[in-house]
Amino acid sequence: MKKIILISIVCSFLLVGCWDERLFKDITIVPLIAYDGKQGSWTGYFTHAVVAKPDSISFSTIQGSGVSIEDTRLDANRKTGELLDPSQVLVVLLTTEAAKTNPIETFDIAYRMPRTRLSGRLVVVEGDLAQYHKKTENMGKELPDYYEANLKTAELDSVIPDINIQSAARLLLDEGIDLQLPYMKMSEATGTPGVEGVALFSDKVFSGHTLNAKESTIIQILKKKPGKSAMFTYKWKKEDKDYPVTVTQNKVKKKWVITGNSIHATYKMKFSVNEFAFDHLDKERSRKELEDFLSKELTKDFNDVVKKLQEAKSDPVGFGRTVRAFHPQLWKKGKWQDTFAELEINVKVEAEITRTGILN
Amino acid sequence: MNFNLSRNQFFLILFVVQSGSSFFSFPSPFVNAAGRDAWLVFIVAGALHYMLLLFYERNYKNFKIGPFVGWLYKIYWLFLTIVYMAYIDYTLAVWGFPETPQIIVIAVLVTVSLYANLSRAETVINLSVMLIPLIFVFVIFLQFAWKDLVWTNLFPFGESTGAEWAKGFLKAQIAFIGSELYVFFRKHVDSKQKIKGRPLFFYQILWFTFFFFSVLIVILYYTPRGLERLPEPLLFLLKAQEVTFVERLDLFFLYIWTVWTIITIVIISFAALYVHRLHFNEHQKRDTIIWHIFLVLLPLFFLSKGFVEKLNDVIIYLYLVFGLFIPLIVILMNRRKQK
Structure with missing residues (x-):
């Protein structure tokens, strides 16, 4: 008896799952998707793999329309010989109009269906979507790989945050912080899409405001979540000559003092110098002069960025999280985005040169 | 049925049954009910759990049941295993x-328990050991979320209302379910091994750390x-x-959870059949098979979202009856009889 049961257990384990197998011959992987439209009227562009001959994969884009993003896939399905499978998606492009809908509602299917890969990235793009699906020679890669590599590089350079479909949802559901998504634009010079900066969200929808690469890098530092490297370049005037100075941020310490209706944020940043043709950094005086210069420039830039955030009523830094936790009176004043826009926020950057490279 | 447990086997069985099915399902209803102070509520609930264990330890010798109470426990455990089975399925x-016929999945799970x-009793007792490395793997992989945790989520505290605290206490009972096995199996623990004092406190710390960790990581994430x-x-x-x-x-972890649940069902079935054999010692094999036929067939009626939610709510109240109220009554009555 026991032997029969044991054999049945072993055999039945082999059976389970047979019903749920998905064969690659029946489906086609969609690594790149783009959406345009608004609530109730969507157009989806699905870039899927086409295996014309063994060892050769190319990508083709097919369009579908419908009342939801899933409906666009079903529509596009009817135009292909295989089932479009977005579960392995790497990048999802959204037009600025599409980004003005609440992504939690728009992408409900992505969060609800267990097969969706939540590590895919959401990107806001400017202009017509069709141009973002053209592969050019300058890309040097297949379209989905090009976008993924481009975004990864921008993330390493601290231009964009490390945000995927899952973390976007966490930020959208957090009242104390706003979402920022990578923002891409077509380059007029090369005809290829490139990362421009970040698109700012305010209370779950795209605010219409974007930041350039430098401003976006400042956001990542304000958040204290820069990528592998964060670099700043300024022109340093000395003896009627401009010397470009490029520094890499090594360490950052932040301190926020929140009193009444104001926030005083101090960032102590340590830098290493990458480029400084004026030299003489072995001298204390020169270093001090450069540190003062960087502190002044960075303080100005940081404050300008904060003002832009307030204009956009967007708090991607997460001041609201600290306010919610420790300053309930300020938090309860009203919707955080409105309160944030009215606050008096001063940022002070204290720069310190700790490394000068292998030259003085 | 005669079997002996070492102290470690006893605590391991208890831990597996308490955490088995509820670990993944516990944080969401608990934190939603208790509000932002959920972590504080669980600290207090943890203290109550320790008091319950101390009560069991002090009085387990007086927990002697007749056939009627035995039947009540068998029905309760049958219900519990059906809920667990329906939920995991x-x-x-x-x-x-999604496409695999659910009866096939249930049949596979139940066959392990039948086998x-x-x-011998040792098979059931030692089955839990295979979970130890899996539990460590699970805890280690949760650490991957470390960089995404937001520590300010713990504050401000003191915001939960009295009603939220009460609901939180009630939902915290999900983590207590299975503790009633203490009064059934305690007398089988090797009498040379001490349970009272430090070993029991160590078990309490282990149980508390495990569940508190799950509550904390969910609040912070x-x-x-x-x-x-x-x-x-946690699965998400x-x-x-x-x-x-x-x-x-x-x-990967859903499979671990499935194994965890199967072993929980094996142990609860073992407990039910153990109580059954206290009063009805004949036809052991037949009764075991009948029990498992119930386990295959009955969950099939409760495989929808609505049933799963309702049943998970109901077991909390049943636990209060069978984990707290009945042991209290039985112990008090036996103590009075002895006097």
């Missing part, structure tokens, strides 16, 4: 096997509004982690 269908319960949408937040958290060696980490 529903979860497997939603997360991993174990037809074997999710916002209250995000958590409202997720019935299995694992789904969101990107690793190089497996496409879906959540499925």
Whole structure:
């Protein structure tokens, strides 16, 4: 008896799952998707793999329309010989109009269906979507790989945050912080899409405001979540000559003092110098002069960025999280985005040169 | 039925049954009910759990049941295993096997319990050991979410209302379910091994740390509004982690959870058949098979979202009756009889 049961257990384990197998011959992987439209009227562009001959994969884009993003896939399905499978998606492009809908509602299917890969990235793009699906020679890669590599590089350079479909949802559901998504634009010079900066969200929808690469890098530092490297370049005037100075941020310490209706944020940043043709950094005086210069420039830039955030009523830094936790009176004043826009926020950057490279 | 347990086997059985099915399902209803102070509520609930264990330890010798109470416990455990079976099968269908006939999945799970319960008692007792490395793996992989945790989510504290504290205490009972096995199996522990004092406190710390960790990580990872949408937040958290060696980490842990649940069902079935044999010692094999036929057939009636939710709510109240009220009555009555 026991032997029969044991054999049945072993055999039945082999059976389970047979019903749920998905064969690659029946489906086609969609690594790149783009959406345009608004609530109730969507157009989806699905870039899927086409295996014309063994060892050769190319990508083709097919369009579908419908009342939801899933409906666009079903529509596009009817135009292909295989089932479009977005579960392995790497990048999802959204037009600025599409980004003005609440992504939690728009992408409900992505969060609800267990097969969706939540590590895919959401990107806001400017202009017509069709141009973002053209592969050019300058890309040097297949379209989905090009976008993924481009975004990864921008993330390493601290231009964009490390945000995927899952973390976007966490930020959208957090009242104390706003979402920022990578923002891409077509380059007029090369005809290829490139990362421009970040698109700012305010209370779950795209605010219409974007930041350039430098401003976006400042956001990542304000958040204290820069990528592998964060670099700043300024022109340093000395003896009627401009010397470009490029520094890499090594360490950052932040301190926020929140009193009444104001926030005083101090960032102590340590830098290493990458480029400084004026030299003489072995001298204390020169270093001090450069540190003062960087502190002044960075303080100005940081404050300008904060003002832009307030204009956009967007708090991607997460001041609201600290306010919610420790300053309930300020938090309860009203919707955080409105309160944030009215606050008096001063940022002070204290720069310190700790490394000068292998030259003085 | 005669069997002996070492102290470690006893605590391991208890731990597996208490954490088995509820571990993934516990944080969401608990934190949603208790509000932002959920972590404080669980500290107090943890203290109550220790008091319950101390009560069991002090009085287990007086817990002697007749056939009627025995039948009540058998029905309770049958209900409990049906709920666990329906829940794991529903979860497997939603997360991993939407097309596989649910009866096949249930039959496979139940066959393991049938095999174990037809074997010697040692098979059931030692089955839990295989979970020890899996539990460590599970805790280690949860650390991947470390960089995404938001420590300010713990504050401000003191915001939960009295009603939220009360609801939180009630939902915290999910983590207590299974503790009633203490009064049944305690007398089988090797009398040379001490339970009272430090060993019992150590078990309490282990239980508390495990569940408190799950509560804490869920509070730090999710916002209250995000958590409202997720019935299995830990599984979702694992789904969101990107690793190089497996496409879906959540499925890997869903299988671990399934094994965890199967072993819980094996132990609860063992407890039910043990109580049955206290009063009806004939036809052991036949009764074991009948019990497992029930386990295959009855969950099939409760495989929808609505039933799973309702049944998970009901077991909390049943636990209060069978984990607290009946042991209290039985112990008090036996103590009075002795006097």
